[in-house]
Amino acid sequence: MLLMIANEEYRQFLESVRFVYGYDFTEYAEASVIRRIRSFMETNRIGGLKELGRLVMKDEAAFEHFIQEITVNVTEMFRDPQFYKSLRKNVVNRLATYPFIKVWIAGCSTGEEVYSMAILLREEGLLERTVIYATDINQDALQKAKDGLSTISNMKNYTENYIKAGGKNSFSDYYKAKYNSVLWDKSLRQNIVFSVHNLAMDKSFNEFQLILCRNVLIYFNQSLQNKVIDLFYESLCPFGFLGLGNKESLLFADKQKCFEEIDKKEKIFMKIK
Incomplete structure (x- = not known):
């Protein structure tokens, strides 16, 4: 049975979340947020939005579980390989002109894109003079990214992506198998700073030569x-x-x-004024 969510009830719930916890979902794409709220309520056998509101407003642990479930964490190593190939071709040579490079990966999820970027920069001889700032709203996803673990069953797909993205070495050089997981090489993690950042509410925190924010804006309305x-x-x-x-x-x-x-198809842009 499809749980009904009234517009006014929905807006009041989001305003309460913003007031109590500082998470602002009011300008996220409404259909997407409602779909994920419904899924959360059905999974946890919650009868309606008022019941959900009472639960998450008085129980911080329940709210953290709610945030983990409704924020999107779809990611993979070298996702859209031609994008990374374009970075190597069109961006890396410009980055190489800086004595010190700062990269921001916004909405980094569980870190696959972060480690992809670290590998690319390592192969281009730039990682040692780069700091990668990896941020996300989801603290659970961030911790997984910081731990540097991925599922071993994904490695075949990730290896294929790496090769298509112009990888220069053997992909297995960058991780070690650990039970049913793989652990990314420690040297890749040394220049990465993981931090919570809310794109809907937080401000700029540094100046960067490169910002990647891929497949995040699609969840926001036009204003956000x-x-x-x-x-x-x-x-x-x-x-x-x-x-x-x-x-x-x-x-x-x-x-x-x-x-x-810079690359119309791969959506790479340069700030010119």
């Missing part, structure tokens, strides 16, 4: 997308690069004309 693009613009150095997901764009962003398309 625009706000986040402004945040990235503010956080990029002059001629810094921005990488988005293949279903995302700057088409309706206020700062659209402040960026130049």
Whole structure:
């Protein structure tokens, strides 16, 4: 049976979450959030939004479980391999001109994209002078990213992605098998800073040469997308690069004309003013 969620009830619930916990989902794509709330309530046998509200407002552990379930954590190593191939071709040579490189991976989930970037930078001789800032709203996902573990059953797919992305070595050089998991090489993790950051509410915290935020904006409404693009613009150095997901764009962003398309298909942009 499909649980009904009234618009007013939905808005009140999101406002309560924002007031009590500081998480703002009011500008997330409504259909997507409602679908995930319904799934959470059905899985946990919660009869309605008022019951869910009472539960998460008085029980912080229940709220953390709720956040883990409704935030999206779909990711994989070298996802969309041609994107990484384009980074090697169009961005790496520019990054190499900086004595010190700062990369921000926003919405890093469980870290597969972070370790993909670390491997790419290692192979291009840039990792030692790079700091990668990996941020996400989901603390559970961040801890998994920090632990540097992935499921061993994914390695065949990840290896194929790595090869298609222009990988220069043997992919198995970068991890060690550990029971049913793999542990990413410690040297990849040394230059990564993991931290909670809420794109809907938090501000810029540094200046970066490269920002990757892929397949995150699709979960926001147009107003929040625009706000986040402004945040990235503010956080990029002059001629810094921005990488988005293949279903995302700057088409309706206020700062659209402040960026130049470096790779139209792979959604890589450069800040030009």
